[in-house]
Amino acid sequence: MKPSTYDTEISKNMTLDSVVSILKKIGIQSIYVKKLSPNDNSKNQPYFGSHLTDLSFLPTGETEVSQSTSAKTNDPKRQIKYLVKMDMTWVDAEGHLYPAENAKLIYYPQYPEVRFSGFLKGSTVNLSRWMDVKKEGRALGRWLILGVLEGKVYGYLVTPESLLSNELEDTQLTPISGVFQQLEIFSKAKKDTRRALFEKLLEIHLMGWIPGQKLGSDLIARPYKAPNGGGYTLESLLGITPNGIAEPDYLGWEIKQFGVKAFPLKSAKPTTLMTPEPNGGIYKTDGLVNFMHHFGYPDKSGKPDRLNFGGRHVANKLCKATNLTLEVQGFNIITQRIENAAGQLALVNSLNDVAASWSFAKLMDHWKRKHSQAVYIPCMLRKTSSGTEYCYGSDIELGVGTTFEMFLASMIAGYVYYDPGIKLENVSSIKPKPKKRSQFRVNHKHLNSLYKNLEFINVAEIV
Structure with a gap:
């Protein structure tokens, strides 16, 4: 009988160096x-963790809503789950590949927990001996190794009968979550990302006043004179192009700058957290132009033939600018739990029409990818005869550890709000010109409501 994928003689005698080499x-x-x-x-x-945000280091596809068929409870509020596809392939001791097309993460917010599922279904990999509870699927000494390449994950199973199982017991690993540890395979060439981040931010701080700039897709920095270039300029200095991809910006850290009048952190302005487009409501079904005709208002500064859509939309409070109310639907603030898998943030009018909405699934995916660890950098600006210049402070804030539920709770508390800057120009023409800008912002003094750990660090004192 042919041995299972990881029961070959080569597998049993594999070393960690050999697996890393493959x-x-x-x-x-x-x-x-x-x-x-x-x-x-x-x-x-x-079991992979409590929340999807615990797994920001694993690349995944879009988050989808699914109803649980578990017989553990008849309460419909507890039969909730989210599916997150994973582009995964198993690799054996000889480097052969076995795609696992049905691999996915399942998030059960009612517990909460994230489980790994579908990793055998439809795949030619043979793991039945070590994953079947009727065989040796409960054996101790099994390990799972996951290698990450951009948007893909490669898995290797370590069996109790292999030399590698004992080797891993004696290998120094770096904890990265409550469940996973990281193997430092590039330790000689790659610095600790936290230290490298501090060094780069100190370098930028010591540059003093910097003319506004924006990095193009060709990686060439060009002057940017508008007074909203603090983020673009910082991204340019870090080598980040404004591509709109929902992934961490720099060395696994989400980079956020916020305006201040002086250092350190005097009169901090609200900070933009994310800019997802609505995926529901009239905005989605009828298009932005029709949305603006329904809910936009004439430009208040008198610019002709233009409609605007703006104003601070705080949860459960009417926004006078748009006559819409932002509702958090499907989340229980008392239990801090999602009660409806199809929950959403919705802008509704007095007739309960949904003008625009963002599904929990979409927002959860964005939050998982970008906010597991974020750094907030203070920025001052000054206008000169040639444009706008920026200076970045050395007193930064590091937000580490978050959950999507913390985001929702902060929104209900009024700390996070929707603050759009959408406009439609040439309204009366055949081809009106729309400009999208949907953004969720946080009152900076309440930043701690979003993270399990918020550190205040002066990089000039550490580096």
């Missing part, structure tokens, strides 16, 4: 390790 040939950039527990099998589904 993964490096594929091109992986990071390696993460989980020691499997008795409940980590194909029946119970391996």
Whole structure:
């Protein structure tokens, strides 16, 4: 009988260096390790963490809503789950690849927990001996190694009978979540990302006043004279192009600048958290132009033939500028739990028509990708005869550890709000010119409501 994928003689005698070598040939950039527990099998589904934000280091597809069919409860509020596709392939001891087309993460917000599922379905990999509870699917000494290459994940199973199982017990690994540890495979060439971030931000701080600039897709920085260029200028100095991709900006850190009148942190302005487009309501079904005709208002500064849509929309309060109210639908603020998988943030009018909405699934995906660890950098501006200049402070804030539920709770508390800047020019023409800008912002003094740990650090004192 042909041995299962990881029961060959080569597999049993594999070393960690050998596995790393195979993964490096594929091109992986990071390696993460989980020691499997008795409940980590194909029946119970391996436990990956409490929240999706615990797994920001794993690339995933869009988050989708699904109804749970679990018989554990008849309460419909508890039969909730979200599916997150994962582009995964198993790799064996000889470098052969076995795509796992149905691999996914399942988030159960009612518990909360994230489980790994579908990793065997439809795949030619043979893991039945070590994942079937009727065989040895509860055995101790099993490990899961995951290599990450851009948007792909490569998996390797370590069995208790292999030399590698004991080697991992004695290997120094870096904790990266409550479940996963990271194997430092580039330790000699790659600095600790936290330290590297501090060094770069100190370098930018010491540059003093910097003319506004914006990095193009060709990686060439060009002058940017408008007074809203603090973010563009900082991104340019960090080598970040404004591509709109929902991934961390720099060395795994989300970069956010916020305006201040003086250092350190005097009169901090609200900070933009994210800019997702609505995926529901009239905005989505009828298009932006029709949306603006329904809910926009004439430009208040008198600019002709133009409609605007703006104003601070705080949860459960009528915005006088638009006559719309922002509702958080499907979240229980008392229990801090999502009660409806199809929950959403919705802008509604007095007739309860939904002008625009953002599904929890979409916002959750964005929050998971970008806000697991974020750095907030103060920025001053001054206008000169040639344009606008910016100066970045050394007193930064590091937000580490968050959940989507913390975001929703902060929104209900009024700390996070929707603050759009949408406009429609040439309204009366055949082809009106729309400009999209949907943004969620936070009152900076309440930034701590979004993170489990918010650190205040002066990089000039550390580097």
